[in-house]
Amino acid sequence: LNIVVVGGSAAGMAAAAKAKRTNPSANIIVFEKTKYVSYAPCGIPYLFMGLVDGFDKLVYYTKEYFISKRGIDVRTRHEVVKIDESEKSVVAIDLESGREVNVNYDKLILATGGLPRKPNIDGIELEGIYTVRNLEDGERLHETALKSKVIAVVGGGFTGLEFAEAFIKMGKKVLLFQRRNHVIRSMDPEITKIIEDELIKHGIELHLGESVVEFRGKDKVEKVVTNKGKYTVDMVLASTGVVPNNNLAAKLGLKLGSYGGILTDEFMRTSNPDIYAAGDNVETKHIVTGKYVYIPLAPAANKMGRVAGDNAAGGNSRFPGIVGTAIVKVFNLEVGRTGLSLREALDNGYNAVAETIKHISRSHYYPGHKEIYVRLVVDRETKRILGGQIVGYEGVVGRVNTLAAVITAHMKTEDLSMLDLGYSPPFAPVWDPLVVAANVIERKLK
């Protein structure tokens, strides 16, 4: 059995490793365009902050490990340029030698990932404007950031916030531009207000509701022009989202969704039954709405890869979809969301209601307890919990994950209100913030 994997990041290497485990006699080749495989681009901001010493530390397993220990033929610096469905063959270019490599597949796994969305702004092609997606991008960005004094970050999503913090911790002046009136589109303003305060408190010059209309400069970017003003900067990080990297899939005529991601079934099979897809090039079902969404995050990419690899090798696994759980550290704040925000719920046609409560992370008498804010989004008719957002200085992430399970299980407010959550003074008040939030919204629904 010949399995060819296109892309050696999270999904691709998870697929390759799982395929080999499911079918040890399978012949597995992975083509990866960059020099790194199995890496964690999510770690780049922490490297900038000085918490990680070297890009090689962001690699989970090296190419050599996969080759010698796992028996997987990993070819880095190889770009796949052509796939022939009828011949079941792949053509890759060895970027070092320029030579063509031809291989045949029985099963193909597309793990081509995402690309940074390039905003349609005049001057975007100027030197000094960066996007970041892989470790090589990170290396280039780091080099320039070290030499810069004033950095503009365009986009207030999770990645934008992480890099804005990283630049602050590198001693830079940071301007964060966000077109909308609040950061993190997938959270509601009632909660993002707390995040915005934290950003400002730590010295970020926050420009909300401000659209970048032009980048100006001679050899390189020198000015950011918005609908409200002009700002002199040394460099720009454009962090305005991710799009599926699906040139190959499009050429193959694979069925794509409205976000441009490959549509697969729950076995991660594309519209061609010999071709699987996994990772940030794929749309997946949202467990709450049942609709295809494009929320490219590493845990889902890894899981999809595992499922694709298992099935390509003859196994039988399913990927059930996601609830959009995302967490982020913003200076001292823990932030997390799962399910639908109120806006998303309303956009999806739910008769939704939301309520935000403020509580404490531990027993009131236990030293060090911190404020924690929990926002629940609930369907008025079924009382089903559609989403949750939590912000605080501790105890956030575990509660977000608990809500992810609650939402995945289609629980209602009364189920959460009676959920048997742990209590001990150093870790939680006797009425856990999640339970209090459920009680408060139950009252509102009556």
Next chain:
Amino acid sequence: LNIVVVGGSAAGMAAAAKAKRTNPSANIIVFEKTKYVSYAPCGIPYLFMGLVDGFDKLVYYTKEYFISKRGIDVRTRHEVVKIDESEKSVVAIDLESGREVNVNYDKLILATGGLPRKPNIDGIELEGIYTVRNLEDGERLHETALKSKVIAVVGGGFTGLEFAEAFIKMGKKVLLFQRRNHVIRSMDPEITKIIEDELIKHGIELHLGESVVEFRGKDKVEKVVTNKGKYTVDMVLASTGVVPNNNLAAKLGLKLGSYGGILTDEFMRTSNPDIYAAGDNVETKHIVTGKYVYIPLAPAANKMGRVAGDNAAGGNSRFPGIVGTAIVKVFNLEVGRTGLSLREALDNGYNAVAETIKHISRSHYYPGHKEIYVRLVVDRETKRILGGQIVGYEGVVGRVNTLAAVITAHMKTEDLSMLDLGYSPPFAPVWDPLVVAANVIERKLK
């Protein structure tokens, strides 16, 4: 509507407060034997550790608050001595004046709590041997502990461990006697080993598999005699469990379960439809097994109280039961369990299997990541997750709560393996320990 509540701790005050909210015109009387209401005995060990300055800090709301702000007639130092079902009346003794108080009820709520189980050991009645259940017990214990040098703790359950740590932090020499070969009966030895190492590391003299057979002393306890040796001590804390405090219920002929707890329906109604019960005097359904269990913990007591109070006042709430979630801090270790241990699962007739994995709490490259151990108990036939136990130096409690939701929702290993848990380097590795544990046990089940 006259509602009488017997007992003013967690369940009783939750019941009274909720009843008043549901029916503001209800006349609600609470009788409480001690001088405190609405208190947190769980905080006592932290007061001993010097983290809480005064027993009054362990009171959530005072008697005066309930009377003036909530309109609830709270009578402390009043012991209910008689209940007449046919007349629907209650007799209480005012412990200050010795006078009798007679009141009538339409609905009665029994929230009489639990009593420390007194082990059947020779010499148990000696001075200097303590049990602790309420704040007044705590005050007495504290006074003696301050004057003691060597303290024996009998019982290695959650409470025993918390007090053992508290005594160490008071500078005492601590001997911990546990009849079984491992601490925390509701956890499996594969996990408790890590806890035992932590206890020893912090100076507790741990005597596992050692039964106390006698306490000796003249005026007060001086020696603990076990099946293995004799030990000189200044005082003893017997922390050998809790039993339902159901003298009143037994006299009324209310239906009791095999643990001596009151049996109620999901509305918290006893076998007498005008009498509700809530808290540590009640047995409740285990959501996994469907059987009545006696696991007296504060969050369930509070929730039961809330449900009993709502229903007594004309509302319509249900208490669905528990999964036995319990968490505890043991020195620097976070410890938690939920659902069934392997032993409990086997005792309940499941064809159960368990697996323990070791992983890390954050991304491997993020500073400060700690080891975390996850043990899952799974039913071989249905693959349903029956229980989980987690130990580590961070990130434990949230994962235990996530498992509590997973278990409550009857999820299977494949559901947990695909659960959309949050990932961010400061908080979790991309393959969360829970997901890894599910994957490992899935492999074992194949």
